[in-house]
Amino acid sequence: MYNVSKPTLDALPTSKQLIRSTIIALVAAIAILVAVVLPSEYAIDPTRIGRALGLTEMGEIKTQLAKEAAADAAMDAAKTAATSTGNASAATLAQVQGAAQVTNDSAWRDEVRVLLKPGQGAEVKLSMKAGEKAEFSWITEGGVVNVDTHGDGGGQSISYEKGRAVPAGDGVIQAAFSGNHGWFWRNRGDVDVTVVVRTRGQYVEMKRVL
Numbered sequence: 001m002y003n004v005s006k007p008t009l010d011a012l013p014t015s016k017q018l019i020r021s022t023i024i025a026l027v028a029a030i031a032i033l034v035a036v037v038l039p040s041e042y043a044i045d046p047t048r049i050g051r052a053l054g055l056t057e058m059g060e061i062k063t064q065l066a067k068e069a070a071a072d073a074a075m076d077a078a079k080t081a082a083t084s085t086g087n088a089s090a091a092t093l094a095q096v097q098g099a100a101q102v103t104n105d106s107a108w109r110d111e112v113r114v115l116l117k118p119g120q121g122a123e124v125k126l127s128m129k130a131g132e133k134a135e136f137s138w139i140t141e142g143g144v145v146n147v148d149t150h151g152d153g154g155g156q157s158i159s160y161e162k163g164r165a166v167p168a169g170d171g172v173i174q175a176a177f178s179g180n181h182g183w184f185w186r187n188r189g190d191v192d193v194t195v196v197v198r199t200r201g202q203y204v205e206m207k208r209v210l
Contacts, residue, residue: 048155061121061210108137108198110206115194116145116187123210124197125182128175132202137170138183143193145185153179172201180209 013021038044039055051057114122126134128151144167149160151173158176163169165188175181187193199206 043157045155051155057210107200109200111196111198112206112208113194113196114185114208115192116185117192118187118190121184121186121210122195122208123182123184124206124208125180126173126199126203127179127205127207128173128181128203129178130175133172133174134181134199134201134203135170135172136197136199137168138195138197139168140166141194141196143167143187143189143191145187145193145195148184149173149182150184151176151179151181153177182206184210 035047035049036055038046039049039051039053045051045055049055112124114124116122128134144165147161147163147166147169149162149169151158151160154177156177156179160173160181161171173181183197185195
């Protein structure tokens with residue numbers, strides 16, 4: 001210990017060097033925060049770099065999962081009260097599914113079937129221009145799903161409608177801006193569920209993106 005030589009003043013960094021190193025580290029930290037952390041964790045992408053790297057979509061999924069988890073917790077708390085009306089709910093589900101199945105399938109332009117295992121999510125989107133309208137009808141087979149009807153594109157995003165434990169849905173999407181507009185479904189049940197979605201109207205194509 002007594003043989004260790006102490007550094008000289010000339011070997012120590014100057015105040016100017018310390019300030020410069022601190023500024024460089026601060027700028028690098030801010031750049032990582034804005035370009036990587038915010039898009040991937042919170043779907044906030046002011047630079048649009050996250051969207052190009054696929055990080056913003058990751059953040060959107062994480063945000064969606066967090067919202068679903070909170071909603072599911074509330075649903076679990078009310079599950080006991082809902083048990084007594086289980087038979088009535090099952091009858092209602094059968095009626096809704098039966099009504100949707102009598103739709104004139106030949107009138108629809110596109111149809112996609114999505115199999116969701118327990119806990120699995122999937123997303124189907126329509127490529128649309130601002131102001132275009134598309135009619136849709138979807139139904140589940142085997143159970144119910146959580147759904148978020150939304151759109152994104154050009155750095156913009158919008159949520160049209162959300163639902164929990166829903167057996168079917170129909171309506172019209174009018175694109176708020178040019179981009180991809182459609183649905184994200186998640187199966188929170190214990191058995192496989194198939195979602196069948198049919199569309200027609202003003203859009204370029206229908207595609208599964210997740």
